[in-house]
Amino acid sequence: MKAKDHIVLLLLLTLFSGGCSEDIFNEEIKYPESIWDTRVYKIERHPTVNRNGYGMDLFHFGNDSVDSEYLTEETLGSFPFDLLFYNDLSYSQSFTGDWIGAGNPVIFMNTGVSAAIVGYGISRFESFTNVEKDLFNDSLKCDPVVDLQSTKHRHDESCMINADGSYNHEEGFQIQSLIKEEYSKLIIGNKFRPNNGGVFECNADDPEQINLQPVFLVKTREGAYSLFMVTLFKGTGPDSQKSTVTWKLIATK
Numbered sequence: 184m185k186a187k188d189h190i191v192l193l194l195l196l197t198l199f200s201g202g203c204s205e206d207i208f209n210e211e212i213k214y215p216e217s218i219w220d221t222r223v224y225k226i227e228r229h230p231t232v233n234r235n236g237y238g239m240d241l242f243h244f245g246n247d248s249v250d251s252e253y254l255t256e257e258t259l260g261s262f263p264f265d266l267l268f269y270n271d272l273s274y275s276q277s278f279t280g281d282w283i284g285a286g287n288p289v290i291f292m293n294t295g296v297s298a299a300i301v302g303y304g305i306s307r308f309e310s311f312t313n314v315e316k317d318l319f320n321d322s323l324k325c326d327p328v329v330d331l332q333s334t335k336h337r338h339d340e341s342c343m344i345n346a347d348g349s350y351n352h353e354e355g356f357q358i359q360s361l362i363k364e365e366y367s368k369l370i371i372g373n374k375f376r377p378n379n380g381g382v383f384e385c386n387a388d389d390p391e392q393i394n395l396q397p398v399f400l401v402k403t404r405e406g407a408y409s410l411f412m413v414t415l416f417k418g419t420g421p422d423s424q425k426s427t428v429t430w431k432l433i434a435t436k
Contacts, residue, residue: 214435218244221431223414224251228288229424230270236291238264241430242407265403266371266411267291268428271362287362288426290371290413297323298370298401298411303383304394308412311398313433316408319400326369371399375413375426387417401430408434 226237235254240263243250254262271287292298299322301311363379366372374397377385383395392415399411415427 215244218242218432221429222250223427223429225418225422225425225427226268227253227425228270233268233270235259236267236269238262239266239268239428239430241265241401241409241411242403242405242432242435263404264293265296265401265409267293268426287366287373288376288416289366289369289373290375292326292370292401293404295325295404296401297325298399299323300374300382300397301400301410302398303396304398305396305412305414306394308398308410308429308431311400311410311433313408316400316434323400323402324370371411376416381416388419388423390415392416406436407432408436 224239227233233253235256236259237251238254238258239251240249242265251264252258252262254264254267268288268290271289299319301307301315301319363373367374373379374382376387377383377389377392377395378387382397383392385392385395396412396414396416401409401411403409409430409432411428411430413426413428417423418425418427
C-alpha cells in the first residue's frame with residue numbers, strides 16, 4: 184500500500200471513529216414507557232402483616248411487581264426504597280396501666296430522598312406538571328434525624344414509661360404523644376393521617392379525604408421527581424386496615 188493510501192485510510196478511520204463516539208455521547212436515554220405509569224397500591228397497616236415496613240421504589244425499572252414490597256428483616260437493608268410505609272409494632276400504656284394495642288403509621292424517606300408538600304387533593308395530584316417542579320426545588324427537604332432509635336426504628340427512653348411512672352427503655356411503654364411529636368417533624372411523617380397527626384381534619388374512613396390529602400413532590404435517590412400521595416388512609420369493609428397510596432414519575436432529572 185502506498186503512503187498516500189495509508190493517509191487516506193487513517194483519515195477515514197478517524198472520521199468514522201469520531202462520528203460513533205459523538206453519537207454515543209449525544210444519544211438521549213430512552214426510558215421504558217412503564218416508568219411513567221401511575222401506580223396505585225393498597226397497603227396493609229396491621230403490624231402483624233406490615234412487620235418491617237412497606238418499601239416503595241418510585242423510580243423503578245423492570246418488572247412492576249418489585250417496585251414495592253412488604254419488607255423482611257433481610258430485605259429492609261437491601262430493598263432500594265425511596266419511601267417506607269411503617270406501622271410500629273408497639274404498645275402504649277392505657278389509662279388503667281394495662282397495655283393496649285397500638286400502631287403509629289408513618290412514612291419515612293430513605294437517605295438521599297427529599298420532598299415537599301405541593302398542594303392538596305387528588306385534583307392537584309392529577310394536574311401537577313413537570314414544569315412546576317422547578318418552583319419547589321428550594322422547598323425540598325430531607326427527613327431530620329429522629330430522636331427515636333432501636334433495632335427497628337424509633338424508640339427513645341424519653342418516649343417510654345413503666346406502669347409505676349418510671350422510665351425504662353427495655354421494659355417501658357411508649358408515650359404515643361411523644362412518638363407522634365417526633366413523627367410530625369418528618370417531611371411526610373404522619374401528615375397523611377387525617378384525624379391524628381395530619382394537616383387536615385377528617386374522619387379516618389371518610390372518602391372525602393381523597394380531596395384533602397397532601398400531595399408530595401419527591402426527589403428520589405437517583406435524582407428523579409415523582410408525585411406521591413396517600414389518597415385514602417382507611418378503606419371500608421375488607422380494606423379497613425389498608426391505606427391507598429399512589430405515585431407517578433414526572434421527570435427523570
